[in-house]
Amino acid sequence: MTHQYPALSAEQKKELSDIALRIVAPGKGILAADESVGSMAKRLNQIGVENTEENRRLYRQILFSADNRVKKCIGGVIFFHETMYQQGDDGTPFVRMIKDKGIVVGIKVDKGVVPLAGTDGETTTQGLDGLSERCAQYKKDGADFAKWRCVLKISENTPSALAIMENANVLARYASICQQNGIVPIVEPEILPDGDHDLKRCQYVTEKVLAAVYKALSDHHIYLEGTLLKPNMVTPGHACPTKYSAEEIAMATVTALRRTVPPAVPGVTFLSGGQSEEEASINLNAINNCPLARPWALTFSYGRALQASALNAWRGQRENESSATDAFMKRAEVNSLAALGKYEGSGDDSDAAGQSLYVANHAY
């Protein structure tokens, strides 16, 4: 590995770097609106709405009709394939509506998880076949970034070395192909919050996973300045009996990232996992107030945590569209503040109580 065979020209690197920086500009994050048809079924089912292509179009239209206030909060929107080619009521393509607001368009490119034989129910993610051609087409059709989700889980026997290595490798191949086609890859190695493990265990696993991811990205000659990372926050498992404060979650999360994510990565856009809207905002805010040095932007790439209230306000009724858009706008503005560390919360969390829960970094 002594000679470099440059993967990208200086112009290609500049383009990728500029796109990444635009997405995570200060105060901005990502709306993950890339729910597959199956995922949208669950969301719509919950509000008693039929999962038709038209309903999915109407729903996305609600989000994409947000007024210009949204420009300051949202740097990028992740689309599902179907949505890339849908239009608003007036015939304006959704891609155009988003780009006209100065927001970058992204596209989900993975094709879901498949089992890893010989493991305890672990998976890898497929979608590499013909990915180059698909990326080239999406780029022509308006996308400037992509997203690929890998999934790992914490249990007695997992994640195994194979699962970590295989998912890291597949993420690196995806990233490489994206960059060849002028698309910024969002690298998403999600460690599920399922389980009863504590905060420390999640931090440990997250550090091991991210170290493997960045080694794979280096091995595959990925230009880090033209990527984004979409990790889980470090949290205890859902069934963990111990409760942790936002400050503890923030400290564990930032510590894990500082130990593994090179400063060249321009932004870390957290997934919300199973967190409620408010939890996801409070935690993001705490992360941006963590007293450790943070050389990357720390922001959001939220699906449910940006859309839950909007979905509820809509309930499939056209007359509710405007209040649904407002509900979405509200969460977008809250998360924008959180990304700047300026969100004061909707509840009664007193500063003093929060402060006393900081555990010094050396305990992590």
Add this chain to the structure above:
Amino acid sequence: LLNCLWALTIMTHQFPALTPEQKKALSGIAQRIVAPGKGILAADESVGTMGSRLQRIKVENTEENRRAFREILFSSDASINQSIGGVIFFHETLYQKDSSGKPFPDVIKDKGIVVGIKLDKGTAPLAGTNGETTIQGLDGLAERCAQYKKDGADFGKWRAVLKITDTTPSTLAIQENANTLARYASICQQHGLVPIVEPEILPDGDHDLQRCQYVTEKVLAAVYKALNDHHVYLEGTLLKPNMVTAGHSCPKKYTPQEVAMATVTALHRTVPAAVPGICFLSGGQSEEEASLNLSAINQCPLPKPWKLTFSYGRALQASALAAWSGKPENKKATQEAFCKRAQINGLASKGQYIVSGKSDAAAKQSLFTASYTY
């Protein structure tokens, strides 16, 4: 046996290598060494290497001469502690004393400077490679670390060596050196010593700046993966890398700004922010070159979440050695020469060493080519 093998493939549970108290102690030592404006005096030349240095000033390579020279440096005015955060000792020197009978480690510690010790035992060949090497010194390292800690050391240093040619560094050389560095680091931390991790890529050759940057990125990525695999506590380590430079016989010349941009680009693609400090080796650079490059590095407009400072041997001592020439009456001149370089490098570590005539900030800024061309 099958259960053991199975367990080896699982890395799901943490078996903490260090307690919070141990971590705090290591982190504290590392921060003290690279406190703002401070760097390291690498005074750990082996007997053989001191032989080369002394020969150049026509001084005999005796234990007393080695002691006398180190005494002159170590007895510099206490204000040296504003530029020097740590001194690396060679084994022999750790057990020598000044003229009043005071052990050298105490002389250094009394100035508030941290004492370090060279721990490796030199290179060993890697068979089947194109003249590549690994480093030995792991045998009994735990016991040696424990003893050095008792005798006053708080950090260790271990130098791995790689070289750039048409066929090197090979994957094996990178893997093997990264792995031994990680083992050494792990053992150090178990004994309260902050490991300085030194993966030196030699400047020998005619390769250009870009080639050195590429190799440096690959090597550092491997080093940090190995440190992670070996559960090393990054906040309690320091990195001692080469700056990214062209090979010595490269026909193309590069400015300090180009060296700086290539160096910081490589580091920010590979070195996690948790590492408190990066202390560059000076390699074959002259005293002035090493200072100018360090200052340019600290002015580089890329994110730099770690301290960027020096761990210089020759680049701190060349003038001092020449001023001394083995004569006790030259003590004052020797100390002045040494203190001068120390102060200059202290300024350089803050990006404040500017040679007169080049003080226009705007002019400097334009000399940094954007990082995406690197």
